[in-house]
Amino acid sequence: MKAEEIERVGVVGCGVMGSGIVEVCARAGMDVVFVEATQGLVERGRALVEASTLRAVERGKISEAERQAELGRIRGATSLDELADRQIVIEAATEDAGTKREVFRRLDEVTPPDSVLASNTSSIPIVELASVTKRPDKVLGMHFFNPVPVMGLIELVRAITTSEETVELGRAFGVRLGKTTVESRDRAGFIVNLLLIPYLNGAIRMLEEGFATREDIDTAIHLGLAHPMGPLQLLDLIGLDTAMHVANVLYEEFKEPLFAPPPLLKRMVTAGRLGRKTGRGFYEYET
Numbered sequence: 001m002k003a004e005e006i007e008r009v010g011v012v013g014c015g016v017m018g019s020g021i022v023e024v025c026a027r028a029g030m031d032v033v034f035v036e037a038t039q040g041l042v043e044r045g046r047a048l049v050e051a052s053t054l055r056a057v058e059r060g061k062i063s064e065a066e067r068q069a070e071l072g073r074i075r076g077a078t079s080l081d082e083l084a085d086r087q088i089v090i091e092a093a094t095e096d097a098g099t100k101r102e103v104f105r106r107l108d109e110v111t112p113p114d115s116v117l118a119s120n121t122s123s124i125p126i127v128e129l130a131s132v133t134k135r136p137d138k139v140l141g142m143h144f145f146n147p148v149p150v151m152g153l154i155e156l157v158r159a160i161t162t163s164e165e166t167v168e169l170g171r172a173f174g175v176r177l178g179k180t181t182v183e184s185r186d187r188a189g190f191i192v193n194l195l196l197i198p199y200l201n202g203a204i205r206m207l208e209e210g211f212a213t214r215e216d217i218d219t220a221i222h223l224g225l226a227h228p229m230g231p232l233q234l235l236d237l238i239g240l241d242t243a244m245h246v247a248n249v250l251y252e253e254f255k256e257p258l259f260a261p262p263p264l265l266k267r268m269v270t271a272g273r274l275g276r277k278t279g280r281g282f283y284e285y286e287t
């Protein structure tokens, strides 16, 4: 199969990342079925896509007619059986190895044998997901960035089992989505998170030690390095629970202290201060 022949895409999970992936696939003209665990979560997923596509209209990226056409190409479902005719499925389910392994086992059963199975995981080895299928050569990582419709990158992750053909398909598929791809080996953190997590941890430690205020840390990076946002603002966007999870996985993999989550991060996660999604992280937000 060639990337230009892909018309039918499946997405598993329609949270922050999944809904963004659904949106960019529909924007590229593909028919998308997404699967969530319950009807309530299907509706929440659809609402996320509706809100984000509305923002795209308001910012002049697409017309209202294009938005309606996009939404018309998207269908939500509660069973993985609905993915039986999909040519590629991108999994963006909860970042839990057991859940993802079960999703891949089921996807291997329900999808045609030549379909490609991708995971948006940022921390679980791709080979672990590939090895529960009978097509490990057709499994790869496709790691998108938040917010997916805005960020231009996909990290392609080649497990030791992934074929060259599958990596090439991933690359060409990324181009169809309007993204640039980079390739990484199947090691925790890939390229971006391996560099990002020590930086974010450093900012938290700086705040914890009273070295500088949250505003000054963020302003310094925003204006001093021309990043669109500072590290504490970025942590609030990513979600402190997600950042802590990735930090733990990196620490497990490499045992380097710079990856270990600082105590303040752990305390904030325990307190439910997860960032934008809970209305409070390093900053406060209107929910």
Ligand code: CAA
Residues within 6 Å of the ligand: 052, 053, 055, 056, 059, 060, 061, 122, 144, 145, 146, 147, 149, 150, 151, 193, 228, 229, 234, 237, 238, 242, 246
């Ligand atoms: N479709 C298409 N375009 C959209 C859109 C949509 N649904 N929603 C917004 N946009 C566009 C807007 O039109 C705007 O484009 P222009 O600049 O051309 O006008 C652009 O996206 C920015 O949108 P906003 O003006 O609404 O937002 P902003 O200017 O306040 O920027 C931000 C917000 C994009 C989040 C920016 O601050 C940013 O880039 N921050 C850094 C994000 C980042 O680093 N993400 C990576 C996180 S790490 C990760 O994801 C990996 C992991 O595993 C942890």
